[in-house]
Amino acid sequence: MKKQGTSENQVKIAYLGIGSNLGNRLKNIDISKFKLQSQNIKIIKCSSNYETISWPDVKNPKFINIVIKVETYFSANKLLKICNKIENELGRKRFKKNDPRTCDIDIIDYDQKVIKFNRKNYLNIPHSETSKRCFVLIPLYEISKTWKHPKTKVNINKLISLLKIDDLRAIKKI
Numbered sequence: 001m002k003k004q005g006t007s008e009n010q011v012k013i014a015y016l017g018i019g020s021n022l023g024n025r026l027k028n029i030d031i032s033k034f035k036l037q038s039q040n041i042k043i044i045k046c047s048s049n050y051e052t053i054s055w056p057d058v059k060n061p062k063f064i065n066i067v068i069k070v071e072t073y074f075s076a077n078k079l080l081k082i083c084n085k086i087e088n089e090l091g092r093k094r095f096k097k098n099d100p101r102t103c104d105i106d107i108i109d110y111d112q113k114v115i116k117f118n119r120k121n122y123l124n125i126p127h128s129e130t131s132k133r134c135f136v137l138i139p140l141y142e143i144s145k146t147w148k149h150p151k152t153k154v155n156i157n158k159l160i161s162l163l164k165i166d167d168l169r170a171i172k173k174i
Contacts, residue, residue: 012072012111013044014079015144017136019065019104021054028103029066035086036070036105041079047071047139051172060100064174067108067139074112080123084106088154108136112150126150131159134167 017038020028026049029110037052038042054060090103107125115125130136131149132149137160140147157162160168 014070014110015108017108019063021061021063022100022102025064042071045143049174051174052135064126065135114151116136134171
């Protein structure tokens with residue numbers, strides 16, 4: 001039994017990005033949220049749904065993306081395993097990077113920590129492209145207007161102001 005008050009037993013705040021561009025996209029996102037909660041991951045806030053073109057191949061189906069703020073007692077590695085398990089349960093196939101997928105769950109921020117490659121799991125928090133992705137930053141801003149990038153400490157307002165205008169025009173709240 002772990003001692004109460006140790007850092008492993010304290011709640012962590014994390015932000016997760018959930019996206020889908022195959023099948024019933026909204027249903028896939030709702031099921032993902034339900035499955036996260038059934039793993040004792042408490043959703044505190046949830047953004048609206050945002051639709052964006054698929055990247056890098058715009059010919060693929062459009063994505064619906066959300067960002068959720070959660071409370072968890074899990075380590076970052078365990079949280080990643082849970083996210084990957086949910087993706088697999090929803091039929092995600094990993095053939096080629098950026099292929100269309102039923103479900104994609106990314107850890108955007110884990111307790112404002114910077115976490116690099118781990119030998120057991122590929123874990124890189126924050127995701128290296130977080131500050132360039134409107135489908136992450138816009139929904140994240142909706143639920144956390146004071147968020148700062150864990151590595152660079154740049155606030156979300158500044159990050160959004162640096163996005164390309166075409167990217168901002170391509171995202172649509174639905």
